[in-house]
Amino acid sequence: MKKTTVDFKQMKENHKPIVMVTAYDAPAASLSEAAGVDTILVGDSLGMVVLGYDSTVPVSMEDMIHHTKAVKRGARSTFIVTDMPFMSYHVSKMDTMINARRIIQESGADAVKLEGNGEVFDYTAALVKAGVPVVSHLGLTPQTVGVSGGYKVKGKTAEEQKQLVEDAGRAEKAGACMLVLECVPEEAAKRIQETVTIPVIGIGAGRFTDGQVLVYHDIVGYYGGHKPKFVKQYTDIQAPVQKAIEEYANEVRSHKFPQEGHVFSPLEKTEGLYGGSK
Ligand SMILES: Nc1nc(=O)c2c([nH]1)NC[C@@H]1CN(c3ccc(C(=O)N[C@@H](CCC(=O)O)C(=O)O)cc3)CN21
């Protein structure tokens, strides 16, 4: 059964860790659902991980819709959160509502995730009022890397920590159903986890959050880019995949592939190219 926002809140209350993983396509979604994760995030990290951009900034609404639809087809029974891409929730409240509608109604996501504070909380409140579940994303917010000057840990100073705790409270007050906290010191994450009643999902936020999220390709070792300190890679599929492609290439070049078992028999014996019986 697909979980609901109420289930996630209960998991927090019952101290049951919430497992979130990103997925960008149907097979990754299907494997994640089969593995029994609680929720899937169609993160705008897909821009870096599968589209080859060097940040999440170029990711478009069309990209997020396209990938959300694929994830939905692969995981029909899992709660799907989709990132609203850069500049899709900043221009105006109306623009935000229209873009969220496309992600929820057109693509089939169960919730949208919005990075940042300030006005974003007003838009969050408007979305929630309209019935759209919203996940808030605080701490390191990759979409604003252009103004913050890099992927840095947030909440290292007392002042930054105070701001984070306040913002977490504002996110809750705006009606967010969950909070993703990225790259903050463990003590700050713990304080926030204790302060708000909504589930806090950490990435690089230590051991005391209500759940964890990691990027699918980081878990399985299928991303060649920078590996942040908080990543634990559970397997490495890059090397065996490359080896398989090399073997295939070698076998084509040395006429070892295809062999008899991969070849169709003459047409008169199989009664047509597709083996039909007409
Ligand atoms: N593959 C992948 N995994 C991710 O977790 C991820 C993405 N891509 N793309 C979108 C954002 C960007 N993320 C990042 C990227 C880099 C750092 C990073 O370099 N962090 C430094 C900390 C620097 C400091 O100490 O202030 C690190 O060493 O981990 C962190 C998060 C997390 N997200």
Ligand SMILES: CC(C)C(=O)C(=O)O
């Ligand atoms: C890293 C997670 C939280 C995210 O926002 C993404 O994958 O885009």
Ligand SMILES: [Mg+2]
């Ligand atoms: Mg994101």
